Amino acid sequence: MGIEIKIALNEGLYLKDPQDSVLGRNIIKHSILLLSDLGFEAFNFKKLAQEMNSTEASIYRYFENKHLLLLYLVSWYWEWVAYLIRINTLNIDDPKRKLEIIINSFVSASVDNPTTDYVDESKLHSVIIAEGMKAYHTKEVDEENGKGFFKNYKQLITMVAGVISEINPTFEYPYALASNLFEMSNNHIYFAKHLPRLTDIKVGENKYSEVEKMLNYFATNLLR
Amino acid sequence: MGIEIKIALNEGLYLKDPQDSVLGRNIIKHSILLLSDLGFEAFNFKKLAQEMNSTEASIYRYFENKHLLLLYLVSWYWEWVAYLIRINTLNIDDPKRKLEIIINSFVSASVDNPTTDYVDESKLHSVIIAEGMKAYHTKEVDEENGKGFFKNYKQLITMVAGVISEINPTFEYPYALASNLFEMSNNHIYFAKHLPRLTDIKVGENKYSEVEKMLNYFATNLLR
DNA sequence: TATTTATAATAGTTATACTATCATTTTAAA
DNA sequence: TTTAAAATGATAGTATAACTATTATAAATA
Numbered sequence: 001m002g003i004e005i006k007i008a009l010n011e012g013l014y015l016k017d018p019q020d021s022v023l024g025r026n027i028i029k030h031s032i033l034l035l036s037d038l039g040f041e042a043f044n045f046k047k048l049a050q051e052m053n054s055t056e057a058s059i060y061r062y063f064e065n066k067h068l069l070l071l072y073l074v075s076w077y078w079e080w081v082a083y084l085i086r087i088n089t090l091n092i093d094d095p096k097r098k099l100e101i102i103i104n105s106f107v108s109a110s111v112d113n114p115t116t117d118y119v120d121e122s123k124l125h126s127v128i129i130a131e132g133m134k135a136y137h138t139k140e141v142d143e144e145n146g147k148g149f150f151k152n153y154k155q156l157i158t159m160v161a162g163v164i165s166e167i168n169p170t171f172e173y174p175y176a177l178a179s180n181l182f183e184m185s186n187n188h189i190y191f192a193k194h195l196p197r198l199t200d201i202k203v204g205e206n207k208y209s210e211v212e213k214m215l216n217y218f219a220t221n222l223l224r
Numbered sequence: 225m226g227i228e229i230k231i232a233l234n235e236g237l238y239l240k241d242p243q244d245s246v247l248g249r250n251i252i253k254h255s256i257l258l259l260s261d262l263g264f265e266a267f268n269f270k271k272l273a274q275e276m277n278s279t280e281a282s283i284y285r286y287f288e289n290k291h292l293l294l295l296y297l298v299s300w301y302w303e304w305v306a307y308l309i310r311i312n313t314l315n316i317d318d319p320k321r322k323l324e325i326i327i328n329s330f331v332s333a334s335v336d337n338p339t340t341d342y343v344d345e346s347k348l349h350s351v352i353i354a355e356g357m358k359a360y361h362t363k364e365v366d367e368e369n370g371k372g373f374f375k376n377y378k379q380l381i382t383m384v385a386g387v388i389s390e391i392n393p394t395f396e397y398p399y400a401l402a403s404n405l406f407e408m409s410n411n412h413i414y415f416a417k418h419l420p421r422l423t424d425i426k427v428g429e430n431k432y433s434e435v436e437k438m439l440n441y442f443a444t445n446l447l448r
Numbered sequence: 449t450a451t452t453t454a455t456a457a458t459a460g461t462t463a464t465a466c467t468a469t470c471a472t473t474t475t476a477a478a
Numbered sequence: 479t480t481t482a483a484a485a486t487g488a489t490a491g492t493a494t495a496a497c498t499a500t501t502a503t504a505a506a507t508a
């Protein structure tokens with residue numbers, strides 16, 4: 001019933017598409033909650049199975065290991081942010097306004113999406129902030145990149161870089177600025193919460209307006 | 225004999241100061257090499273012991289676990305960069321010139337330091353680029369921050385933020401810019417090597433001049 | 449209803465992350 | 479120089495993580 005969004009993710013990330021079954025969607029749902037509670041290091045499939053009243057072996061039929069599950073969630077997030085940007089910039093022509101919307105999407109990707117009830121976007125965002133970079137800081141990065149596992153991230157950054165180049169076609173670092181705005185957004189929310197002396201901004205419970213203001217300031221001053 | 229530099233690090237990071245014994249210095253030396261080879265996930269104390277012809281139990285007498293060993297190395301790196309900046313800005317008054325030197329120190333902290341023969345600074349830099357952020361992205365970050373485990377990072381950023389504020393006292397984000405320049409430096413070297421579509425710059429074997437140029441461009445345009 | 453497919457229940461294997469104990473070597477103190 | 483203390487090595491052991499395999503049962507489909 002109703003509109004169902006199916007997020008297109010690289011098939012190498014999973015053994016069996018978790019979006020296609022109740023158990024699969026449950027794995028996604030509970031892994032977000034448990035990762036948010038325990039962090040990636042303490043998280044494992046045994047605990048996840050207990051949490052969702054299933055078994056370790058069942059989860060292993062969907063994901064090879066917890067690293068690929070994390071990468072699946074991170075890819076999901078990248079796609080979701082790209083989707084948010086797409087729908088929110090639909091009728092907007094001014095690239096400066098588009099970049100503002102992009103930055104807002106980076107920062108407040110926490111707004112819950114009613115069409116995917118098994119993903120708590122706000123919780124997923126916290127997981128990305130705390131664990132996201134672990135998905136691509138591994139010894140297997142080149143091998144996995146060869147399999148296209150980071151395509152969603154690259155597509156997102158390419159789109160943002162396009163908008164940046166629209167604003168200022170002579171700007172030499174559109175890709176670097178795009179990825180930096182994304183990384184900076186997550187990083188400074190993390191810093192504000194845990195290592196506040198590494199930043200100047202403050203955040204409240206899901207209130208990231210100062211981060212947004214800072215990113216807009218950085219972007220505007222670099223692109224003028 | 226000769227000049228010996230002893231780097232001051234938080235005592236909670238280790239059980240026994242590794243700088244004070246041959247075995248301890250060997251642990252530092254070989255852990256840098258092995259982390260660089262295997263990455264943090266595949267690295268463990270058993271392999272490290274084999275590599276240096278010692279035993280697991282002996283290493284556990286110096287470090288509680290591999291996470292704290294990584295944090296020790298990362299802290300060492302933060303101190304080493306701060307030291308580099310200090311000696312290279314000794315007689316410099318112009319804060320703009322100071323920031324250039326800071327950026328150069330972030331990027332090329334790879335230059336080997338002759339006074340600490342057990343630390344290969346170039347290899348350590350690669351470890352920081354690939355694994356550094358894992359030292360402070362854990363569930364224990366608040367607890368460890370309370371124990372002062374990240375003091376070296378905060379001091380480094382505070383020093384850089386000071387220079388930034390000298391250049392432009394009205395700039396609102398000195399700490400954020402400082403930490404961003406540091407993180408961006410490591411991140412974009414990593415991207416250039418492994419996920420080149422996330423950046424615009426290219427790097428060669430320990431040749432990071434494009435990163436340096438980009439960071440200077442970002443800093444200059446934000447602070448003018 | 450028969451048959452395939454998905455999941456659960458259970459058990460087992462190998463590796464990691466430690467801890468404990470005792471022997472031996474090195475260092476430092478008497 | 480002997481003796482005690484401290485550091486390291488050798489060895490073994492425990493708990494948990496990260497899987498794999500097997501069989502039973504339930505659900506879906508033909």
